[in-house]
Amino acid sequence: MEKIVLPEIENLHLIDTYVANGGYDTAKSALAKSSDEIIDIVKKSGLRGRGGAAFSTGLKWSFIPKGSGITKYLCINGDESEPGSFKDRQVFEFNPHQLIEGIVITCHAIHAKKAYLYIRGEYHKWIKLMQKALDDAYERGFVGEAMKAKYGTDFSCDIYIHKGAGAYICGEESSLMNSIEGKRGYPRVKPPFPAQVGLWGAPTIINNVETIANIPPIIKKGWEWFSAIGEQKHPGTLLFGVSGHVNKPGVYELPSGTLLTDIIYNYAGGVPGNKKIKCVIPGGSSMPPLRGDQLEGIKMDAESLRAAGSAIGTGGIMVMDEDTDLVKVLARLSKFYYHESCGQCTPCREGTGWMVKLLNRIVRGEGSKSDIDLLVSVASNIEGNTVCALGEAAAWPVRFMITRFRDEFEKQVSDHVKLEVKNKVHSMRATLNPLASVEN
Ligand SMILES: Cc1cc2nc3c(=O)[nH]c(=O)nc-3n(C[C@H](O)[C@H](O)[C@H](O)COP(=O)(O)O)c2cc1C
Ligand code: SF4
The missing domain is CATH 3.10.20.600 (Ubiquitin-like (UB roll))
Structure with missing residues (x-):
C-alpha cells in the first residue's frame, strides 16, 4: 500500500521537529484559557467525531459535569478494527505529538487528570512508535507533573497507552472502558452515557484518535478557520x-x-x-x-x-x-461480524450466525430464493434490537447489499435451480429447513 506522508514537514513524528515547528505552544496557550472557552471554541468549530457516528465533539464535551473537584477521564479510541479503516495508524506514525498535544488540551477542557489511549493490539509497530513519542513528551515535560513548570500552570495530566487484545467489539466505547478496567469487553447498556458514568464509574469522554488530533490546529488557528474548510455542517x-x-x-x-x-x-x-x-x-x-x-x-x-x-x-x-463476486464479499464480511459478536444479546449472537450460514449456502450454489428474503428478514430483526451498534454493523451490509444488488443474489440462486435438478434430494432437505445441514 502506498504511503501518503500526511504532514508536509518531514520527520514531524520526531519531537525535535515538532517543537521546532511550534509544537506544544498551542497546549501552553490553551492551558491559559478556561475550560469553558476551549469547549466553546471546539463547539463553534463544528468538529464532529471521526470514529463513526460523526457526533459533535464540543457538544459531547459539554455533557461532562463541570469543575475540577470530580475525578474524570479521557479515553482516546485507537482500536481501529473496522475492515477498510486504517487511518488512525497514520496519525500514530506520522504525527504522534499532535495527538499528544490534543490529549493534553482535551484533558484540560474536561478537567481530566488521566487519559487512556487505547490502541488496537495488532498494531505492534504503532504502539511502539506511540510509546516512544509519549516517552519523549514526558522527558521534555510536555506531559505529567513536569507540565506545571513547563507551562506555568496548576494543571497536569498523565497519559497511558492501553493495548487491545484483538477484539473488534472493544472499539465500542463502553466495552473499551470495560477492557481498560480489566473486564470482559462487553458493551454496557446506555443510558447512563459515559459522560455521566464511565470509566470506574467516573464521568468519561471517549473520542477517536483523528478527532483529538484535530484539536491543536483548531485552538491555534481558531474555530473560524476550521469551520470554513469543506462542508459547513461537517467541516474540516x-x-x-x-x-x-x-x-x-x-x-x-x-x-x-x-x-x-x-x-x-x-x-x-x-x-x-x-x-x-x-x-x-x-x-x-x-x-x-x-x-x-x-x-x-x-x-x-x-x-x-x-x-x-x-x-x-x-x-x-x-x-x-465489475468482476467482484458480491455474494462472496458479503459472506466474508458477515463472517467477520459473526466472529466479532460478543454474544451478549440474542439477536446479534444468533442472527449473525444464521446470516453466515445462509450466505455460505448461497455461495455454494445451494441456496433458494426464499433464502434471500430470509437473510433480509434476519438482518431487519437484528437492527434496533441489540445492546450496541455491532448489531447494525452486521445487519446493514446484508440488508443494503441485497436490496441494492439483488440481481447478483438472484443469479446465484437461479443457477441453483439448474443444480437442483441434478441434486434433488440434497436441496429438498435444505429447503425444508433453511438452516439444516449448512456449515459455516
Ligand atoms: C462495534 C463497534 C466498534 C467500534 N470501533 C471503533 C473504533 O475502532 N474506533 C473508534 O474511534 N470508534 C469506534 N466505534 C465508535 C465508538 O463507540 C465511539 O462512538 C467513538 O470512539 C467516539 O469517538 P468520536 O466521537 O470522536 O467519533 C465503534 C463502535 C462500535 C459499535
Ligand atoms: S450487539 Fe452484538 S456485539 Fe453488541 S452487545 Fe449485543 S451481542 Fe454484543
Whole structure:
C-alpha cells in the first residue's frame, strides 16, 4: 500500500521537529484559557467525531459535569478494527505529538487528570512508535507533573497507552472502558452515557484518535478557520483510507465534501485495467454499500452520504470492480461480524450466525430464493434490537447489499435451480429447513 506522508514537514513524528515547528505552544496557550472557552471554541468549530457516528465533539464535551473537584477521564479510541479503516495508524506514525498535544488540551477542557489511549493490539509497530513519542513528551515535560513548570500552570495530566487484545467489539466505547478496567469487553447498556458514568464509574469522554488530533490546529488557528474548510455542517479535513480495486490505495487527507469519484479516480488513481466499478462502501465495511453506477455527484461528508443512502463512518472507502463476486464479499464480511459478536444479546449472537450460514449456502450454489428474503428478514430483526451498534454493523451490509444488488443474489440462486435438478434430494432437505445441514 502506498504511503501518503500526511504532514508536509518531514520527520514531524520526531519531537525535535515538532517543537521546532511550534509544537506544544498551542497546549501552553490553551492551558491559559478556561475550560469553558476551549469547549466553546471546539463547539463553534463544528468538529464532529471521526470514529463513526460523526457526533459533535464540543457538544459531547459539554455533557461532562463541570469543575475540577470530580475525578474524570479521557479515553482516546485507537482500536481501529473496522475492515477498510486504517487511518488512525497514520496519525500514530506520522504525527504522534499532535495527538499528544490534543490529549493534553482535551484533558484540560474536561478537567481530566488521566487519559487512556487505547490502541488496537495488532498494531505492534504503532504502539511502539506511540510509546516512544509519549516517552519523549514526558522527558521534555510536555506531559505529567513536569507540565506545571513547563507551562506555568496548576494543571497536569498523565497519559497511558492501553493495548487491545484483538477484539473488534472493544472499539465500542463502553466495552473499551470495560477492557481498560480489566473486564470482559462487553458493551454496557446506555443510558447512563459515559459522560455521566464511565470509566470506574467516573464521568468519561471517549473520542477517536483523528478527532483529538484535530484539536491543536483548531485552538491555534481558531474555530473560524476550521469551520470554513469543506462542508459547513461537517467541516474540516478527513483522513480517507482508500482500499480495494484502485491503482493507488492509501490514506488521503482531504476537505470534507470532496467528491467520492474525485477521490477514487484522481487521488487513488482509478480502477486497475480501467474496469467499471460495481460497488463502493464509503465509510468502512459496516456502512451501506453504494452502486457503482450511482456514484456521480456524491460528496464525502456525513449529510451528503446520508442523503445518498449511506454513511460517512470512518471514511474507509472500499472499491470493488465489475468482476467482484458480491455474494462472496458479503459472506466474508458477515463472517467477520459473526466472529466479532460478543454474544451478549440474542439477536446479534444468533442472527449473525444464521446470516453466515445462509450466505455460505448461497455461495455454494445451494441456496433458494426464499433464502434471500430470509437473510433480509434476519438482518431487519437484528437492527434496533441489540445492546450496541455491532448489531447494525452486521445487519446493514446484508440488508443494503441485497436490496441494492439483488440481481447478483438472484443469479446465484437461479443457477441453483439448474443444480437442483441434478441434486434433488440434497436441496429438498435444505429447503425444508433453511438452516439444516449448512456449515459455516
Ligand atoms: C462495534 C463497534 C466498534 C467500534 N470501533 C471503533 C473504533 O475502532 N474506533 C473508534 O474511534 N470508534 C469506534 N466505534 C465508535 C465508538 O463507540 C465511539 O462512538 C467513538 O470512539 C467516539 O469517538 P468520536 O466521537 O470522536 O467519533 C465503534 C463502535 C462500535 C459499535
Ligand atoms: S450487539 Fe452484538 S456485539 Fe453488541 S452487545 Fe449485543 S451481542 Fe454484543
